[in-house]
Amino acid sequence: MFKKTLMAMALGGTVAATAQAGEVEVLHWWTSGGEARSIAVLKEMVQDAGHTWKDFAVAGGGGENAYTVLRSRAVSGNPPAAAQIKGLEIQEWGDLGFLASLEDVANENNWDQVLPEVVSDVMKHDGDYVAAPVNVHRVNWMWANPDVFENAGVEMPTTLDELWDAADQLKAAGVTPIAHGGQPWQDATTFESIVLAVGGADFFADVFVDHDAEALESDTMTQAFREFKKVKDYIDRGAPGRDWNVATSMVIRGEAAMQFMGDWAKGEFTAANMTPGEDYACLPFPGTQGEFTFNIDSLAMFKQRTASNSEAQMKMAELVLSPEFQETFNLNKGSIPARTDMDMSAFDSCALASMDTFKQTANSGEGLVPSMAHGMSTTSTVQGAIYDTVTEFFNSDMSAEDATTRLARAIRAAQ
Numbered sequence: 449m450f451k452k453t454l455m456a457m458a459l460g461g462t463v464a465a466t467a468q469a470g471e472v473e474v475l476h477w478w479t480s481g482g483e484a485r486s487i488a489v490l491k492e493m494v495q496d497a498g499h500t501w502k503d504f505a506v507a508g509g510g511g512e513n514a515y516t517v518l519r520s521r522a523v524s525g526n527p528p529a530a531a532q533i534k535g536l537e538i539q540e541w542g543d544l545g546f547l548a549s550l551e552d553v554a555n556e557n558n559w560d561q562v563l564p565e566v567v568s569d570v571m572k573h574d575g576d577y578v579a580a581p582v583n584v585h586r587v588n589w590m591w592a593n594p595d596v597f598e599n600a601g602v603e604m605p606t607t608l609d610e611l612w613d614a615a616d617q618l619k620a621a622g623v624t625p626i627a628h629g630g631q632p633w634q635d636a637t638t639f640e641s642i643v644l645a646v647g648g649a650d651f652f653a654d655v656f657v658d659h660d661a662e663a664l665e666s667d668t669m670t671q672a673f674r675e676f677k678k679v680k681d682y683i684d685r686g687a688p689g690r691d692w693n694v695a696t697s698m699v700i701r702g703e704a705a706m707q708f709m710g711d712w713a714k715g716e717f718t719a720a721n722m723t724p725g726e727d728y729a730c731l732p733f734p735g736t737q738g739e740f741t742f743n744i745d746s747l748a749m750f751k752q753r754t755a756s757n758s759e760a761q762m763k764m765a766e767l768v769l770s771p772e773f774q775e776t777f778n779l780n781k782g783s784i785p786a787r788t789d790m791d792m793s794a795f796d797s798c799a800l801a802s803m804d805t806f807k808q809t810a811n812s813g814e815g816l817v818p819s820m821a822h823g824m825s826t827t828s829t830v831q832g833a834i835y836d837t838v839t840e841f842f843n844s845d846m847s848a849e850d851a852t853t854r855l856a857r858a859i860r861a862a863q
């Protein structure tokens with residue numbers, strides 16, 4: 449029913465004849481300090497090109513709130529020009545007939561040549577570009593405050609065993625080891641890194657991409673749940689409901705030793721004028737060295753009713769892929785450019801490490817996996833089912849064995 453209504457709305461759009469300066473309304477959830485600085489770059493470039501920017505920010509990390517608002521705007525026949533949607537969600541909007549083809553812009557600007565396939569595949573619907581990628585985020589990171597580790601005389605962990613050992617020592621020294629935000633998408637972000645550490649990249653793909661029954665019901669899965677539960681021993685009482693950037697600021701201020709989060713967290717360290725390797729450390733999530741969980745942000749373009757707004761929208765798509773935008777946006781955002789032909793000399797050591805691992809895993813075909821927690825590996829329905837089980841497990845006394853059975857069942861039902 450919902451799909452039918454949306455489809456009718458999509459077909460109702462017409463494009464008028466005259467072209468002039470237009471308006472782009474952009475729906476996104478980039479509202480933290482680092483995120484706001486990043487999106488401001490695009491606003492300025494669009495305005496410099498003579499178009500009007502209408503900001504449509506919907507707060508809420510991970511984007512669930514933004515997606516809800518987008519659906520209701522689309523149902524009322526009035527979607528924004530562009531929306532921060534990604535992964536399989538792009539395909540769903542494409543199937544519904546809402547998205548505008550960016551083929552002309554893409555051909556003129558050689559998108560196929562400058563984007564790696566792992567990125568361009570996600571941006572295309574039925575072979576046509578319908579979304580413009582702004583970046584590549586790596587999710588399997590750990591952010592640490594070196595002073596906190598040093599003062600407690602604790603080494604930074606590189607394996608899961610070392611992690612729990614370090615966390616025990618930090619706790620004994622009176623420090624909150626892990627800054628966590630207890631929201632389903634953040635629970636899922638940590639959980640998927642633990643699945644990667646425990647089972648490796650092939651297992652991760654079996655579980656989160658293929659939903660393979662054997663992998664889902666395996667002892668490895670139960671082991672991942674068991675390890676995930678350990679996190680609970682090392683977080684503070686304020687964790688439930690906490691926003692991710694508030695958790696990052698605990699690490700920035702030395703109130704906690706580390707956070708597990710994608711590299712949008714780096715945007716917060718950058719906004720606080722901190723330098724990696726000196727004021728903070730970025731390490732692969734313990735046990736996931738050489739592996740890369742990717743999360744690609746993109747702006748999908750919705751069909752417009754006027755030629756001037758379409759023109760403004762196409763201009764924005766072109767700007768998004770420009771080297772200038774890809775550099776400045778990503779310096780602020782903490783991610784790496786989606787283009788792989790960029791001069792990286794302005795980027796810091798975390799970004800260089802990320803780009804290195806990204807290229808290596810993409811070229812070898814080993815260790816590169818799509819983030820489940822950030823909508824790259826499953827539909828939002830399956831993702832929601834995983835979130836529910838993971839969060840319920842984390843906050844109850846459900847056993848790891850039960851969680852394994854429930855997750856397999858929930859995924860089957862949601863598919």
Ligand code: BGC
Nearest residue numbers: 508509510511712743745822
């Ligand atoms: C997005 C990031 C964003 C983060 C926190 C992720 O899903 O990909 O761009 O910074 O959520 O809101």
